Amino acid sequence: MDGRPPATCAIGIMAKAPQPGRSKTRLCPPLTPEQAAALSAAFLRDTARNIAEAARRAPITAYAAYAPRGTEDVLAALLADETALILADGNGPVPDAVRGFGRCLLQAVEGMLGRGHEAAIVLSSDTPTLPTRILVQAASLLLAPGDRAVLGACGDGGYYLLGLKRAHADMFSDIAWSTETVAAATRERACGLGLDLVELEPWSDVDDADALRALLAEAGGYAAPETRAVLAQFGLSAGRIAWDVIPA
Structure with a gap:
């Protein structure tokens, strides 16, 4: 034994404080801005608890990589007790080619690795x-x-997860965020x-x-009790999709 602490992997949720009119706006309609913010809060609660469950099975440390500054108390109330906060508002120094959301992602990776974790x-x-x-x-x-990247892609061309052992800025450079090219560009980087590059099972993120609709019909995966409870409050379930305003 060399006396060093065991290696750990940090997992940081890219988190923003839920706010009506700013959270999950692509879900309005069918949801109202207030409902969309409530659903966003439920997503955060479930994701934080999911990471806490994973940490009981592997050497994982949970973080919320958050923005904006000043919303720490709001977010802390939504997260599992084991979840630490780390600012990722994109305002740190990064190469010019890293723009938009990439600045927040790189800042989050740098911040977690900077706390001594083997991977982020x-x-x-x-x-x-x-x-x-x-x-x-x-x-x-x-x-x-060995050095590597781990990618979890979404069906819409984005990704839900990216893991690195070093803060490679090029992984976030010259990428057109919020487009169907994000995962492909990340593979190229x-x-x-x-x-x-190790690719994980694809999974969907809920952004429209x-x-x-797919989430309501989904039977597998993490149980997401907070999300299910909020959707039930809205009158939405696999057997009852109460949103006539959405085109088929």
Whole structure:
């Protein structure tokens, strides 16, 4: 034994304080701005608790990589007790080619690695049903010897998870965020860096009405009790989709 502490993998939810009119706006309609904010809060609660469950199975430390500054108390009330806060508002120094949301992601990775973790994962807050085993798998892959990236892609061309062992700024450079090219561009960046890229099972993030429909019909994955409870309050379930305003 060399006396060093065991290696750990940090997982940071990319979190924003839920606010009506600013949270999950692509779900309005069918939801009202207030409902969308409540659903966003439920997603955060479930995702934080999912990470806490994964931490009981693997050496994982939970974070919320949050924005904006000043919303710490609001977010802390939504998160599992074990979840630490780390600012990721995109205002830190980054290369010019890293723009938009990439600045927040890179800041989150740098911040978590800077706290002494062997690896860092940035995780979408919009995947409340992501199976716990996927988080455990991602952490285990990253804690194995050798430099690599771990990617969890979404069907819409984005990704729900990216894990790194070093803060490679190029992984976030010159990417058109919020488009269907994000995952493909990220694969290209990993190839250009000579990184071994391990891809996880695809999963959906809930960012529009179609994805919400799919969530209501979904039977597998993490139970997401907070999300299910909020949707039931809205009168939405797999057997009763009460939103006539949404085009078929």
